[in-house]
Amino acid sequence: xxxxxxxxxxxxxxxxxxxxEVRNLRKYFPVRGGVFLRTVGQVHAVEDVSFHLNxxxxxxxxxxxxxxxxxxxxxxxxxxxPTAGEAWFEGRDIAKMNRAELRRLRRDIQIVFQDxxxxxxxxxxxxxxxxxxxxxxxxxxxxxxxxxxxxxLTKVGLDPNAAQRFPHEFSGGQRQRIGxxxxxxxxxxxxxxxxxxxxxxxxxxxxxxxxxxxLQREMRLALIFIAHDLAVVKHVSDRxxxxxxxxxxxxxxxxxxxxxxxxxYTQALISAIPVxxxxxxxxxxxxEGDVPSPVHPPSGCRFHTRCRYARDDCQMSKxxxxxxxxxxxxxxxxxTLVR
Amino acid sequence: MPLLAVEELSVAFDTEDGAxxxxxxVGFHLExxxxxxxxxxxxxxxxxxxxxxxxxLPKPAGRVIGGRVVFAGQDLIDAPAExxxxxxxxxxxxxxxxxxxxxxxxxxxxxxxxxxxxxxEPAATAAVTRRSxxxxxxxxxxxxxxxxxxxxxxxxxxxxxxxxxxxxxxxxPDVLIADEPTTALDVTIQAQILEVLRTLQRDTGMAVLFITxxxxxxxxxxxRVVVMYAGRVAEQAPVxxxxxxxxxxYTRGLLASxxxxxxxxxTHLTTIPGTVPAIGELPPGCRFANRCPLAQALCSERxxxxxxxxxxxxVACHRWREAVxx
Numbered sequence: 001x002x003x004x005x006x007x008x009x010x011x012x013x014x015x016x017x018x019x020x021e022v023r024n025l026r027k028y029f030p031v032r033g034g035v036f037l038r039t040v041g042q043v044h045a046v047e048d049v050s051f052h053l054n055x056x057x058x059x060x061x062x063x064x065x066x067x068x069x070x071x072x073x074x075x076x077x078x079x080x081x082p083t084a085g086e087a088w089f090e091g092r093d094i095a096k097m098n099r100a101e102l103r104r105l106r107r108d109i110q111i112v113f114q115d116x117x118x119x120x121x122x123x124x125x126x127x128x129x130x131x132x133x134x135x136x137x138x139x140x141x142x143x144x145x146x147x148x149x150x151x152x153l154t155k156v157g158l159d160p161n162a163a164q165r166f167p168h169e170f171s172g173g174q175r176q177r178i179g180x181x182x183x184x185x186x187x188x189x190x191x192x193x194x195x196x197x198x199x200x201x202x203x204x205x206x207x208x209x210x211x212x213x214x215l216q217r218e219m220r221l222a223l224i225f226i227a228h229d230l231a232v233v234k235h236v237s238d239r240x241x242x243x244x245x246x247x248x249x250x251x252x253x254x255x256x257x258x259x260x261x262x263x264x265y266t267q268a269l270i271s272a273i274p275v276x277x278x279x280x281x282x283x284x285x286x287x288e289g290d291v292p293s294p295v296h297p298p299s300g301c302r303f304h305t306r307c308r309y310a311r312d313d314c315q316m317s318k319x320x321x322x323x324x325x326x327x328x329x330x331x332x333x334x335x336t337l338v339r
Numbered sequence: 340m341p342l343l344a345v346e347e348l349s350v351a352f353d354t355e356d357g358a359x360x361x362x363x364x365v366g367f368h369l370e371x372x373x374x375x376x377x378x379x380x381x382x383x384x385x386x387x388x389x390x391x392x393x394x395x396l397p398k399p400a401g402r403v404i405g406g407r408v409v410f411a412g413q414d415l416i417d418a419p420a421e422x423x424x425x426x427x428x429x430x431x432x433x434x435x436x437x438x439x440x441x442x443x444x445x446x447x448x449x450x451x452x453x454x455x456x457x458x459x460e461p462a463a464t465a466a467v468t469r470r471s472x473x474x475x476x477x478x479x480x481x482x483x484x485x486x487x488x489x490x491x492x493x494x495x496x497x498x499x500x501x502x503x504x505x506x507x508x509x510x511x512p513d514v515l516i517a518d519e520p521t522t523a524l525d526v527t528i529q530a531q532i533l534e535v536l537r538t539l540q541r542d543t544g545m546a547v548l549f550i551t552x553x554x555x556x557x558x559x560x561x562x563r564v565v566v567m568y569a570g571r572v573a574e575q576a577p578v579x580x581x582x583x584x585x586x587x588x589y590t591r592g593l594l595a596s597x598x599x600x601x602x603x604x605x606t607h608l609t610t611i612p613g614t615v616p617a618i619g620e621l622p623p624g625c626r627f628a629n630r631c632p633l634a635q636a637l638c639s640e641r642x643x644x645x646x647x648x649x650x651x652x653x654v655a656c657h658r659w660r661e662a663v664x665x
Contacts, residue, residue, distance in 0.1 A: 058605070064525035064526065064527065064528075065525050171614045171615075171617075172381075173614060174614070201380035201381050201552065201615075202380065202552070202554075202593060202596050202597055203380060203592060203593060203596050203610065203611035204380075204614065205596070205598075206596035206597075206598070206608035206609065206610040206611075207610045207612075209598070209608055210607050210608055210610060213605060213607060228525065228526065229526075229598075230526075230600065231597075231598045231599055231600050231602075232598050234598070234600060234602070234604055235598040235602055235604060235605070235606075235608065236604070236605065237604060237605075238604065238605065253604075254604035254605075255603075255604060258600045258601065268527060269526065269527065270600065271530075272526045272527045272529065272530040273526055273555065273600065274529075274533075274553060274555030274556045274558065274559045275555055275558060275559070275599075275600075276554040276555045276557075276558050276582065276594065276597050276599070277558055277582060278558040278559075278578045278579050278582050279579065279582075279583075280558070282559065284530055284534075286527075286530050286531055286534055287527040287530070287531075288531075290495040290497060290498070290528070291525075
């Protein structure tokens with residue numbers, strides 16, 4: 001994305017360089033078949049994804065099931081091994097880190113999942129769960145740790161007495177607060193929120209969104225906010241990347257994505273969101289068909305099979321992400337589309 | 340006379356800690372040909388209401404402890420099983436959130452469709468196939484003939500939901516109860532399914548009881564809304580006045596907490612403080628009182644009755660006039 005010949009390591013020394021720079025990230029999963037479970041194909045889950053993220057900034061990753069947004073998030077923590085590509089975090093490539101470096105990385109990058117219940121050990125008290133990061137990284141004395149846990153619980157809006165209770169005693173929203181408390185325990189620089197509010201009721205969802213906004217300001221956290229709900233993503237993000245079938249099809253500031261969506265997929269995604277206003281005009285672009293299989297993604301532009309503007313060249317050649325407005329768009333014809 | 344009337348319906352579930360009342364005197368009615376939305380958050384009782392109407396409460400734990408469900412003048416709660424069978428799944432059909440759990444995974448689509456057709460009206464094989472194809476086309480399934488010989492797992496989530504709808508339509512029901520039918524689907528697929536439901540309703544004139552947590556979907560599809568909270572009806576109204584001027588503080592809070600596309604990014608959302616009280620720990624009086632900005636002592640002492648505001652609107656709140664003034 002940058003024209004200079006600097007290496008990311010050099011850039012990291014400069015003050016305005018991004019916290020994270022992802023270049024041509026790719027993740028394929030093998031499809032196994034037959035008696036000997038040989039690899040018979042590849043799921044092209046993430047294909048040449050590039051983006052950057054500044055300290056204290058939120059990048060929203062939005063798209064429908066199977067678009068690869070969660071895979072990107074997990075690859076950044078090396079919970080999944082990338083197939084190819086680079087992810088430079090403070091001057092070091094995450095893809096090439098050894099175990100010691102990864103351990104250090106996981107103090108700086110944390111993740112919050114959709115269902116906190118599945119990621120919280122049901123047999124441990126909340127206090128023990130929240131002390132664990134300090135134990136793993138050999139920080140603080142036991143009494144200091146308990147103090148920190150009480151601070152963390154207060155910070156996420158829970159009573160410090162919660163430390164003595166077990167995860168199942170809490171509601172979904174409270175459990176997500178516990179998940180967030182654990183994520184911020186070691187004062188990370190970046191948190192990946194993977195559908196972190198998707199399973200919550202709307203009145204609770206808004207509480208958690210506000211909490212994330214507050215913590216971000218207070219701790220200068222960078223966030224990668226992964227979700228399928230564009231209205232939610234727009235609410236928390238500075239910039240948004242829209243993904244379709246493993247690729248980024250458009251990036252823009254949060255405001256521009258709504259006001260001037262350029263990619264036909266972004267336009268369809270926005271128009272499909274039910275508006276909580278019965279008087280709103282209904283001019284939904286109803287996309288036909290389903291998302292194609294990522295095992296055999298369509299040639300050329302991956303969206304061409306469902307795009308109402310598709311022409312012959314769309315299935316022949318792949319459109320590159322190129323600058324548009326305050327972001328970029330990957331569509332051969334975005335300039336001539338009228339909405 | 341409404342097509343379907345739910346009157347003072349109360350449902351209890353047996354738990355380890357004794358019986359808990361999960362529905363408390365819920366009432367609403369559904370007119371022929373209309374789409375009524377039943378909206379609320381997890382645990383508000385919207386799905387239990389649907390199950391009670393269908394006589395599908397999990398037995399023996401769940402049971403109706405009061406009230407009536409009247410369909411076309413006939414009470415379904417005490418009706419004999421034989422009579423119920425002629426109504427349920429016949430004149431009242433239901434679709435669910437996850438069609439994969441409602442479809443038989445080891446039977447072809449064609450066989451399952453045929454079963455729902457012949458169950459209500461025995462017919463010759465050729466006629467059944469014709470009807471199956473017509474139903475699949477009606478719900479917008481391309482290459483319908485090929486689909487008949489496929490299994491549920493070969494279909495996408497959206498296609499499976501279409502098949503479920505086709506099966507529900509087989510008996511040409513008067514009422515379709517749709518329990519979160521689009522919640523598990525991606526938003527572009529949800530748009531397709533909502534379009535299918537809209538078209539079907541226009542063409543067949545069936546009434547739809549649409550259960551969802553999503554007020555956006557309500558605004559798109561429904562003509563009237565019932566808002567539920569913690570097992571009770573909070574408010575009911577036609578869709579436009581409800582969104583324009585919600586009367587119950589809960590409805591107001593709910594509408595205000597929705598993130599909207601036109602919002603300024605990175606601003607605080609309005610929230611409803613606290614959480615829904617757990618079933619079994621329900622407070623006396625108004626169940627929303629501990630989260631309500633307008634609550635007074637009275638609210639936690641006396642249960643507010645449903646008050647009729649005008650011909651179409653009811654609200655259960657001691658302080659709705661203050662809510663309007665604020």
